[in-house]
Amino acid sequence: MHELSIVQNIIKIVAIEAKNSGVERVTEVNLEIGQLSGIEFSSLEFAFKNLSPGSVIEGAEIYIEKPGGTARCSKCGNEFSIDTFLGSCNLCNSFDLEIIRGKELRVKSITIN
Amino acid sequence: MCDTCGCGNPGEKAVIRVPGEELINKEENLHEHEHKHEHEHSHPHSHDIYSDHHNHTGSDHYHDHDHSDITRKIVTIETDILLANNLMAERNRGMFEAKNLTVINLMSSPGSGKTILLERTISELKDNIQFSVIEGDQQTMNDAERIKKTGVPVVQINTGNGCHLDAEMINRAIKRLAPQDGSFVMIENVGNLVCPSLFDLGEGYRVVIMSVTEGEDKPLKYPNMFQSTNLCILNKCDLLPYLDFDISKAIEFGHQVNPRLQIIKLSAKSGEGMEEWYQWLKNIEG
Numbered sequence: 001m002h003e004l005s006i007v008q009n010i011i012k013i014v015a016i017e018a019k020n021s022g023v024e025r026v027t028e029v030n031l032e033i034g035q036l037s038g039i040e041f042s043s044l045e046f047a048f049k050n051l052s053p054g055s056v057i058e059g060a061e062i063y064i065e066k067p068g069g070t071a072r073c074s075k076c077g078n079e080f081s082i083d084t085f086l087g088s089c090n091l092c093n094s095f096d097l098e099i100i101r102g103k104e105l106r107v108k109s110i111t112i113n
Numbered sequence: 114m115c116d117t118c119g120c121g122n123p124g125e126k127a128v129i130r131v132p133g134e135e136l137i138n139k140e141e142n143l144h145e146h147e148h149k150h151e152h153e154h155s156h157p158h159s160h161d162i163y164s165d166h167h168n169h170t171g172s173d174h175y176h177d178h179d180h181s182d183i184t185r186k187i188v189t190i191e192t193d194i195l196l197a198n199n200l201m202a203e204r205n206r207g208m209f210e211a212k213n214l215t216v217i218n219l220m221s222s223p224g225s226g227k228t229i230l231l232e233r234t235i236s237e238l239k240d241n242i243q244f245s246v247i248e249g250d251q252q253t254m255n256d257a258e259r260i261k262k263t264g265v266p267v268v269q270i271n272t273g274n275g276c277h278l279d280a281e282m283i284n285r286a287i288k289r290l291a292p293q294d295g296s297f298v299m300i301e302n303v304g305n306l307v308c309p310s311l312f313d314l315g316e317g318y319r320v321v322i323m324s325v326t327e328g329e330d331k332p333l334k335y336p337n338m339f340q341s342t343n344l345c346i347l348n349k350c351d352l353l354p355y356l357d358f359d360i361s362k363a364i365e366f367g368h369q370v371n372p373r374l375q376i377i378k379l380s381a382k383s384g385e386g387m388e389e390w391y392q393w394l395k396n397i398e399g
Contacts, residue, residue, distance in 0.1 A: 002277055002308035009194045017188055027185065031194075038311050038337045085336035085370055096372045105194040111187050 003039060006105070007047035013107045015056045021112050028061045028111035035083065036069040036102035060110075069102030127282045128271045129289055132254055132261045198312055201280035205287070205315025209298075215398055216298045218314055220338065221322035222331075223304030226348040228256050230322065230381040230390075231299055235263040238391060242398070243296035247286045249278040249303045256301065266290055277308035280315055297394070306335040318397060324349040325356055329363035332370045339370045344377065344393060351380035 010031065018026050033039050041064075052058050069082040073089035074096040080089070082102070088095050128136065193199065209216050219227050228248075235244050245266040248256040257269035268289045270282050283300065292298050300316060302309040319342040323331050326349055332339040339345065345367050347360065360378065367374045377393065379386030 002311055005275075005277075005279070005308075005312075006194055009197060012197065013190065013192050013194070017190055021186075021188055028187075033194075038307070085340050086333060088369075094372075095369050107190045107192050107194060109187050109189045109191075111185050113184050113186075 003043040003047045007051045011055050018056045023112045026110045030063045030108040032065045032104045032106040034067050034102040034104040071097040132257045198280045202313035202315040213295045216316045217318045218300045218316035220302045220309045222306050225322045225324040233381050245292040247300045279312045283314045306338045310338040318343045320344045322346045325358040332366040336370045344375045347378045350378045351383040
């Protein structure tokens with residue numbers, strides 16, 4: 001359940017930006033959370049439900065972009081889509097893969113009124 | 114995790130003690146709750162920014178909502194969610210470098226033998242290597258008490274209901290521990306193969322311990338953990354004759370997830386294979 005820590009961090013980051021902008025609540029939070037980032041989205045939703053009340057994101061719409069995984073083969077340089085850490089290069093079968101997309105964990109923007 | 118609202122507050126709640134030290138200020142562990150229950154909960158949903166349609170996760174309904182409010186303003190943030198932890202981890206790393214500390218983050222599922230591995234390692238090497246230990250568990254001083262018997266400095270972090278150690282806890286614990294320059298600091302993380310993998314503590318090396326009483330497919334089931342580690346210790350190898358554990362399969366799975374993963378087979382109880390682990394420690398000594 002590290003998703004709780006993740007949501008706490010999101011709220012902290014948003015709270016700083018909201019304060020800088022002189023508002024107490026935000027209306028939207030835009031996140032980018034990759035599908036290989038180790039986040040369980042149902043747990044994340046649970047964490048939002050529990051941590052939002054009374055916070056800067058209470059009542060805010062939470063939008064999540066969920067980029068899929070892309071790997072680059074360290075042997076032949078082939079880039080291809082993956083949905084787990086497992087698997088091998090679809091050209092040369094090497095397991096030596098570098099994950100170049102899908103591990104994102106970012107707060108992209110907020111919307112304020 | 115707080116049992117009132119389900120929120121975990123690992124950085125603020127963790128209690129750091131040395132063996133024998135009483136919990137003096139329990140209030141420190143409490144955090145405030147402001148709970149109103151007459152409100153709408155926010156919820157994740159995907160969204161098409163060019164129209165008013167959006168799709169709620171976990172439900173099939175669509176409805177319009179108004180985004181025409183002209184006063185709304187988008188503030189770009191583009192900040193890593195784990196930035197605070199990662200910055201603290203880098204501060205820790207700088208401190209470890211300045212003090213020439215070799216810091217190892219030991220992770221595994223509960224019961225794989227992390228503590229007995231530490232006990233034996235410290236007992237057999239302490240004449241040549243200076244160790245100190247940070248123990249991480251949700252509750253109890255049990256592991257710290259065991260380590261204390263080996264005669265090396267130890268502090269216990271109790272995370273309450275937190276499922277992992279984070280960089281801020283290590284920053285606080287290392288100040289209590291005050292390790293000698295040039296020594297080894299062994300961090301025994303909370304027994305969990307999921308969450309600790311995501312939190313950089315500032316360590317120099319990550320070691321995952323897997324015991325042969327577990328399934329050989331652990332690397333496939335917990336790839337985040339095995340992908341981020343330098344070394345995998347296969348513990349309890351003295352039990353292999355009594356088990357169906359296929360060690361070559363475990364190694365194959367480990368290398369599928371992480372082709373650079375080093376693997377050492379040993380038994381912290383019987384002592385077989387410990388020499389290879391000691392050699393690994395000597396090789397990485399700062």
